[in-house]
Amino acid sequence: MALFNNFADSRIERHYVESERTARIPASRALLLIGIATFISYLTLNPLYFPSEGVVAYNIAAALFMAILASFLLLTRTRFYIEKPWIDLVLFVGLTVAMIMLIEALAAQAAITGISRFGMAIVNMGILVVFASIGFVANTRLFLFWAAGLLILYVLFLLQADRSLISKVYTFTNFSTFFVFATYVNWDIDRRARKTFTANRELDAEKQRSEELLYNVLPEHVAARIKSGETVADSFNNVSVIFVDVVGFSTLAKTMPASELVKQLNRFFLIADECADAHGIEKVKTIGDAYLAVSGGTSSEAGDALAAIAFGHALIERLEEITEAEGADVKLRVGIHTGPVVGGVVGSNRLAYDYWGDTMNIASRIEGTADHNGIAVSAATYHQTVHEVDYGPPEMMTLKGIGETEVYRVIR
Incomplete structure (x- = not known):
């Protein structure tokens, strides 16, 4: 002593x-x-x-x-x-x-x-x-x-x-x-x-x-609501949902060692996170090789469809720079739809703030219509951004589970 x-x-x-x-x-x-x-x-x-x-x-x-x-x-x-x-x-x-x-x-x-x-x-x-x-x-x-x-x-x-x-x-x-x-x-x-x-x-x-870990998966004000015992459920009228998918990932997975595959996928997600932070976009989650984000949700700009498109452009450009330097053949598809969603936290294990609604489904289907390294948006997103973004002519697409949908492609 x-x-x-x-x-x-x-x-x-x-x-x-x-x-x-x-x-x-x-x-x-x-x-x-x-x-x-x-x-x-x-x-x-x-x-x-x-x-x-x-x-x-x-x-x-x-x-x-x-x-x-x-x-x-x-x-x-x-x-x-x-x-x-x-x-x-x-x-x-x-x-x-x-x-x-x-x-x-x-x-x-x-x-x-x-x-x-x-x-x-x-x-x-x-x-x-x-x-x-x-x-x-x-x-x-x-x-x-x-x-x-x-x-x-x-x-x-x-x-x-x-x-x-x-x-x-x-x-x-x-x-x-x-x-x-x-x-x-x-x-x-x-x-x-x-x-x-x-x-x-x-x-x-x-x-x-512990709080840093919690805030890493949940916005701070959402975490506070959960700690207070509140049921977290929110409605949003104008959210731009962004789905990003790596083209041909399944084929790539068959030819690449598991460790290298995870390394490359992690690099893509890190780049996506950086672009999301730079444009005020809220990352929701990753689903396999897909990246889901929103603009206008609980911790992002209110319904800023322009920010969603800017995020898509930035992500594609960053990936193109890397693939060109390395000679890799990796491309993205980006789909965006704007509309109402419901957000909240469910369950008690591995908590995450998630979003639900038709807007999410439509954005996912629109992503499948995008060109390689291209961005496709719905009519709702188009009308909010048409004065600041160049688009190709409207295309009527039949989307699975959605039906006839008007889709616009962003001209880069």
Whole structure:
């Protein structure tokens, strides 16, 4: 076990000190209020037994002590207290001075209290050092510095006291017991607090990793809804659905080793992800060698059909650059349809935000009509983009499960 608990990283150490001092504020305030209440009770009791001059001397010392405690209490309401732990040393030096005044005031009333100056010193200094062991928060080094100074003062007091050697030895042994106990309490509280702080940091880091994984498959606001217990179901009136398919992938799969096939497919999907991010497109999922995305869904631009077409162009151009450089014969087909969809999350395992509806089916069928490295769109997408995109003439296609459908091909 280290004598002084400390984090090697100064930023972590500062964070620990500030968080611990913040967390202990309620307990520190309670301790200060107990101290103030104790002095108030004595201020009420003393006039019943002490002569007037004794009451005045005690009240002056007690007023100074309570003023420092009240200042301490007010400081706990400021950022200064949290960020400047050295203030504990200043305050307890002041309390030490006030305590010495109290001891002297009470020693003058030894005939009434039956407790000598010698006895008052050990009792009150012992109380002060135990009080300080809790009052120095996340501050073990400064506590030890203050406590060592107090111990030296007490030794000097014993040396000049008119007592026998054995009395001084026993008195010092008693006080040092207070000292050791208080030092251990302060050190152990700090040690345990640091362990808790470290555990909480690890829990926060693990939570952050878990949330990053969750947000990697779900939009952040959707994940928040699921964590709150909400059923995630949304309706969208104007979503451009994009289906991208690798032409001849089945044939390619028969001639290429599995590891190389997965490597090439992964490269295509990574490129598609980059293009999607660049054009504000929301990736939905991959289906075999197909890539499904939307524009206007839960985390993309509202019904931006132009962005969908721009994404298709960018993806085809990137793939053409690679295949030309490598001499590979890989081509894409892109189909886009715009219309209403339903989105949401179903099930409890391997969660994903998915979309359903005829718009999805139509986009999938239109993709099958596109030219190699070409983009085909529905009439709905065409009418939203006709002023910004060049199209060939309309073509009537019979799509499986859909029927007669007007299809437009984008001219590159």
